[in-house]
Amino acid sequence: MTIHLVELFYPNVFKRYYSKYNIFRELYEKDLVGLEVRQIDFKFSQKIKQIVLSKNEICYTSQETNRLCDLLVLGSYAFFKELSKEIIALRNEDLGLKIARTIQNVSDYDLKTIEIGDKSFSLEKSYVIGILNVTPDSFSDGGKYYNVSAAIEHGLKMLDDGADIIDIGGESSRPGATNVNEEEELNRILPVLEEILKKKSGALISIDTTKSKVAYEALKQGAKLVNDISSFNFDKQILDVVRQFNAAYILMHMKGEPKSMQNNPYYDDVVAEIYDYLSSKVEIAKKTGIKNIIIDPGIGFGKRIMDNYELVKRLNEFKGIGQPILVGLSKKSFLGKALNIEIDEREDPTLVAESIAIKSGARFIRTHNVKKAKLAVQLNNFFDNPEILSNV
Secondary structure (H helix, E strand, O other), X not given: OEEEEEEOOOHHHHHHHHHHOOOOOOOOOOOOEEEEEEEEEHHHHHHHHHHHHHOOOEEEEOOOEOOEEEEEEEEOHHHHHHHHHHHHHOOOHHHHHHHHHHHHHHHOHHHOEEEEOOEEEEOOOOEEEEEEEOOOOOOOOOXXXXXXXXXHHHHHHHHHOOOOXXXXXXXXXXXOXXXXXXXXXXXXXXXXXXXHHHHOOXXXXXXXXXXXXXXXXXXXXXXXXXEEOOOOOOOOOHHHHHHHOOOEEEEEXXXXXXXXXXXXXXXXXXXXXXXXXXXXXXXXXXXXXXOOEEEEOOOOOOXXXXXXXXXXXXXXXXXXXXXXXXXXXXXOHHHHHHHOOOHHHOHHHHHHHHHHHHHOOEEEEEEOOHHHHHHHHHHHHHHHOHXXXXXX
């Protein structure tokens, strides 16, 4: 069962739900919010529906399948909070508390913090993760930093440019990429990781890997964050490794694997499907004992071009999961194909997209151009807090 606060005030989103629930009249409003409970017991959904209708609010259920259905309640956060209390009174404490927690996750998102290494990151602002690909075949800078000394130099430069974290990867995840064995991946990343930490002892290093052995060796050498594009689908032992080192963990959505992920991906509702996926992955990771989790909807990983734009547009909805949101938009093909431009022309569109993502709730921006992303972070902070410029 998943609880999802849906921003129905977007006309295209309302239209999708209008069709799903057979809504027979035009209800679209600028501030319309929907509380959707997916895969709820059909009989209990009817009890909730009675409560909602008795308060002159609006509620719909989808068609029953195997005694389950989806439930949509239209209203305000205040009404949803009251509804959660009524559901608890019906002795369904689990559902009532989940609804209350989801609402609080959204409303208190900027008040949260996450610990990475010995540093605390407040979600009142956003942070920049610099991409360091130590590979010969990454889509944007493949081969450019494959040489160890070049990779070290670039990592140090990104830190000087203001990167909060450096994400080192030794295996390309571009569409069509083939797998790299553990030893080769370790040979690529460890010398770079060790030398950066030797020169910048306080630097925060993330290791971009799906392999538990690679994660273990990197964390042992001083990395503090594991960026797993597979969300432990490829190697479940990676959860135990992350917990063992009390490291932070990035869970990303990807449909399939890099080699085949762009072979005709399809979604009925890309936001709902990825929301459910990340929600379930977070719960499993938490039960394993991992405390500091970041979620990434996986822009460009098994998505159609329009899916990527929809995800960025509705990024706010992922706040309901209760974890900081990361996005990686840098130079990706959804920008190039929509604008009909090549990789070397995508830096300015990347900056625009990153600025929109920050405004929509992204708190970690994974990027190739740290300097420009820092500008996006700073400007968003000024727009949100203009008073800090009172003496400028």
